[in-house]
Amino acid sequence: MATRKAAAASSARKPKSAATGRTAARRKLSVARSAQGLSAAEINLGLEHADVAPLVALIRGAGGSAVGAYRDPLGSRPLVLATLPLAAVQPTPFQRDLSPTHTKRLAEKIDEAKAFLDPLIVVKGHDGRFWTPNGRHRLAAAKVLGLRQITALISPDEALAYRILALNTEKAHNLKDRSLEVIRMARTLAKREPRAKETDFADQFEAAELLTLGVVYESTPRFSGGAYNSLLRKVDRFADRTLAASLREREGFADRLLGIDAEVKKVIAALQARGFKSPYLRNYVVARINPVRFIKQKPGEKRPAMPIGQALTRMLASAKAFKLDSVSNSDLAWVAVGAGASE
DSSP states (O other): OHHHHHHHHHHHHSOOOHHHHHHHHHHOOOOOSSOOSOOHHHHEEOTTSTTTHHHHHHHHHTTOEEEEEEEOTTTOOEEEEEEEEGGGEEEOTTOOOOOHHHHHHHHHHHHHHTOOOSOEEEEEOTTSSEEEEEOHHHHHHHHHHTOSEEEEEEESOGGGGGSOGGGOOSSOOOHHHHHHHHHHHHHHHHHHOTTOBGGGGHHHHOOHHHHHHHHHHHHOTTOOHHHHHHHHHHHOOOOSSBHHHHHHHHHHHHHHHHHHHHHHHHHHHHHHHTTOOOTTHHHHHHHHHOTTTTOOOOTTOOSOSSOHHHHHHHHHHHHHTOOGGGOOHHHHHHHHHHHHHHO
């Protein structure tokens, strides 16, 4: 008994490892020490208020009903809670592709609840129409159910549509969805604001590599972007040039990525012919030819580990010179372990 107590006391005195301390720090949420935002008295707005009256008129003109108006408690944006006819609302032109399976499932659940409790986020587009940057599947589900009107939270600020990507949790984004949304958004902005720089939209685009991958996915929907994402995160950065010029350059990067992937496919085919059947062959080959694989960077590092053009040149050369005899089943087993740990 005494021995067990002594062992327990000794164990309790052992300091936590640095890794354990870092994990605990990440899990802990810090509460703001000072309050911000509006008070209750500052939030209410009348439908006739100058900040929302034109929007209210637009809602009524479209056949909708304005229920009430208020200022967002955080950013003080004027917002109108309303209902709109389904035909009056369109998805933003840069939004992800519709999933029929998700739409059908969503419609079934809404019908079971007999309540549409999650309003669409809607903005007034530059063309005077109503856009929903966050709610395409709910809009489609409402059409499946045959609703006459749909509830919406409407902002007169079109710019909000370009900031909604980070808030969109209706259907989890995968890498392809995120990349396609970002590149569609970038192409729309490049036409509307030809002098704006790519860096001006860093917050909206979230990550520079999504732009490059988006260009690839436009032409090659089945591209395995996940295999190349770790490379791009280290070498792809927002450009301090006009968005149109940057997109042209990214189209070149995308072509080079596809060229690298063509060589990777040759290596995979050759390995499969030798009897290697692992589902992680692509990840393994891409990791082997990644020129920045062992370069560690701090989160949010602004400088690239290597210029992206140089990285792509080295990667293509490594793919063409790949030594098949250097591959072993034990190497592939380690790749499988790493993939499982990251899922």
